[in-house]
Amino acid sequence: MSPPAIAAPSASSAADPSAGEPLPEPPSGTRGLLASRKGLVLVCAALFAVLLVSIVTAIGLGAAVITPGETARYLWAAVSGGRVAAHEVTAYQIVWEIRTPRVLLAALVGAGLSAVGVAVQAMVRNALADPFVLGVSSGASAGAVAVTVTGGLAALGVYAVSAGAFAGALAASVLVYAVSAGRGALSPLRLILTGVAVSLGLQAVMSLLIYSAPDGEATGMVLYWTMGGFGAASWGALPVVSAVVLPGLVVLYRYGRALDVLALGDETAASLGIDPDRHRKALLALVSLMTGVMVAVSGAVAFVGLVVPHVVRMVVGATHARVLAVAPPAGAVFMVGVDLVSRTLMAPRELPLGVITALVGVPVFLTLMRRRAYLFGGS
Template identity: 65%
Template structure:
């Protein structure tokens, strides 16, 4: 009797690395409060070195003294005026703007992913950044809005961002309302259209002014930060954060589907319109002063969900703080790694975001909201 042949050997697929267990207390209100407090302290502690470090190194004690003199109207020695100007008029508004934009991108990323029900969505998926770039380049090349002085290009970028948002909203509407899929497809299509317009402008306009403007808006940076540009951005970002917090429970309901949300009393069509408007205003304001900074609004929401769970109230509490801390340190790195030259922020956020995103894909038990 011949021996029974052994079954063929098949290689089992490699298992994904096991995910580290998340402490349950992190998903409680107390755990979220502790996480938010820790990030707030880290943000406060990061501000001083971010202001003092750079091509011109200013020790922490002197940095504090200059900040105190600026806030209280104190006096400084005549030989310290240059360093005082660097600390107060250049770096302080830059660091504050970095924190604002980081917080806004973290929150808008959460909202947009809920709006289009796509875990790969980021604040720029609806064509806002491409529209802003067209507006900025057009104003810079044609000299429009000259009455606004140094804020003309930012105003043009903001107008372009809002125009792109309005186009996406109008084109994506149908008799059945605005669906997440139509929003995404319309935004992606118009992004390519705006990029084509930018290419034509760069090609036809002599000189490199248009090219440098396009590069700034596509790679991002805070080099143009001033005290004058902070109030408008701060007002829109902080107001948007407050509105998003009030919508947190409704966002939880929409994550279960339109029918389930409707059974819970949520008007999903109206919610999408509000989300669309809030995220458009926030993103337009941020792009107008910093350009498009990739991966922050995409990766930060997923990392925060791993820490504190998927409930939007918790995520919208922690994500802005995490985004602010990340952006302050990325901006500091952009100014110091290759000093005296400055690296584009988009390069550094991509270098951080790509490996983090790949690690998230390999993480067992977290497949971007699905299984």
């Protein structure tokens, strides 16, 4: 799936609004530092350090507050096979069995959604695109509701709903691809329009399933899958999500140069020696798989894949290799913080993640739109 080596587009072509969507350069105060590989490494190292601190802090906070020192000691005891005192067993179980898989899953999903958002925005050349523009979110919600209403996949036990959501997400992606690529090349406009149409159709199917449900359980399931949450996180989900998201992040990073060219338009890409249709199909398959896996365990968490890429571009510039290096740890830190707020702000009740991401994302997005230095496309 690795793309061929591509020459970087010239400065004149990158600045041409007619060639593609203009994207911002970093502020003058950071341009010199971030232009170098060393500066980018320092930024990534700082973000990973913040992420580590955020993970330990988030694991310790909740209805039962555990100090960072004790949290680190319990984590070390878990990974090294150490022992804890009898009176610490309850705190240890809270840290290792309940909060750690949840926080790690939040970090993985935040990193994955941010990277996929970068790829989708370049792939469809639309600054308002996010990981769910291709109908994946609606497919996952419809799959989860179908399993809940019909009782299907009962043999999978507690993983039945997640499996149904993943199957629905992949089915929606296949449908979008089949319709979009049915005639000619897989153009960005056709891809977006097909994704919107499929989303509306799946929402209608989901409404029909809810209406025919004998009780109100499906309504609660719809709310969960449309707003997101990590309340059902477990150690069993982590290996699957990690096996898809982590390699996916590496592949997307290697597509950085190809995304630079795709953002300039198909004609420019062809003139630089790459096949935009082939790259777009490969990227569609990858981002659909990653998004389907993440939605299956977290529901549809809005604004992360939309806002984080734009914020990162404000700092490191428009080159996709730099954005894809910084966006995953930035998204992971953001999602860990959002999950912490969701389970502590109105404890013991949990707020849906989508409520918090919207409350944060909308003001940030509107602020970005008001900045003259940031262009979302067009003149």
